[in-house]
Amino acid sequence: MSDPRHMARFWDERAREHAEYFVDNRLDYRRGDYGPDDPEDFWAKGRRDFDVLLETVGAPAIGERDVVLDIGCGVGRLTRVAAERAAHVHALDVSAEMIDRARANLADRDDVTFHVGDGATLRPLEDDSIDVVVSLVVFQHIPDPEITYGYVREILRVLRPGGWAAFQVSDDPVIHAMDHPGPSLARRILARLRGGLPGGQDDPAWRGSAIERTRLEREIAQAGGRVERLEGAGTQYCLVLVRADAA
Template sequence: MPRQGASKRFWNSAARENAAWYIATRFQSENKEFFESGTREVDDFLAFAGVGLEASDSVVEIGCGTGRMTRRLAELAGRVIAADVSGEMLQRAAVNLADSPNIELVELSGEGDLPLADGSVTAVFSYITMQHVPTATAQEAYFRSALRVLAPGGWALIQFRRSGVVPRLLDWGGHITHLANGRRTLDRAWRGARVRESALLQQATSDVSVQILPFGRRHVWALAKRAD
């Protein structure tokens, strides 16, 4: 079975075990604060990157989970395509977001492809998702796909693990702590892979700029913008 198939199985199982914890480890349930935290983080991260959404925008969220951040994206943009590798997560998202008619749910293969036409959206957003994708190849493919689907004037804001020894050690400390508490955090579908920032910067083209925005000791944001 390909590694991506194993990843799909892992996240379907995680959704059944405790979706909220595997999405954001400080939560044990999809309660009010779980979704409110998603609202705050969307606003904070867009402000951090200096980008925004308007009612005329269409945005893809890669790794929507059960919709923790999706509802806020749908409040800001006219159309949201909420995508995830896990069908189980998407089933929960469908219930959580039933009152948001401008959201479409899409299940991904996990190989880095986005089933959308070239230049068909104005924004792509992804947080704490790439760090769980099992291969650097698939993560780079997601980034290329994000750039491909951007319309002129559009942007992509995608979070990745930071490269280097110290971020790796910090991540392993977290994995082991969670393992001691009974979580399956040594699975490759949780640990994921690392992409060098230079590999992301190399995706820039004559009409697409790419910036790396350091975010704490363990993460970076890749911000790409397509020229008008």
């Protein structure tokens, strides 16, 4: 199994390098900060991404009494949307640097608790303490699928009976291969020297890994849940709605 400490160091470095880009690589890395977008647009895109995730899998509306967990919260973009709809949000990320930025970005909210995760579990969250779990463009970067399966089991541990989770995984092993087409080595070195190419693109913590769909469904069932909907099978953007079994 991959070392979660390496993931933490990797994402700390990426946060210091350009946190917003590594949250949303649709930004122009070379422009710095938010690229060609202003901060308002950056956050508005996060709101749209959040709604697309929920709408694509047919998730229920988040209720005003719900407690939500945002796994891989980054700078807090989805966390803010969830906090506007729920009673409380737990925002968890393996990177302390990302959590620092999220805490600063959401300093106006008193209904969010931030956690630096251990890279393998959802501790310190307690069993049956969460109504809704969300995660987007996070699990695809985990270098070892065994860690992702572990997180899925943890999701079912923290969900209350009848609670639900909407998350994204990669179901396309080709996209994670080291020989997957990309910029040539010479081009990458030149661009990096000029400050025009993001760091860490060949690191396992960026390349990530794919899950195996039948294994994912089995882990969910064994942990006390069921897949209610799955969209994007066979792709990097496989979206899953999971429901915890009722008590």
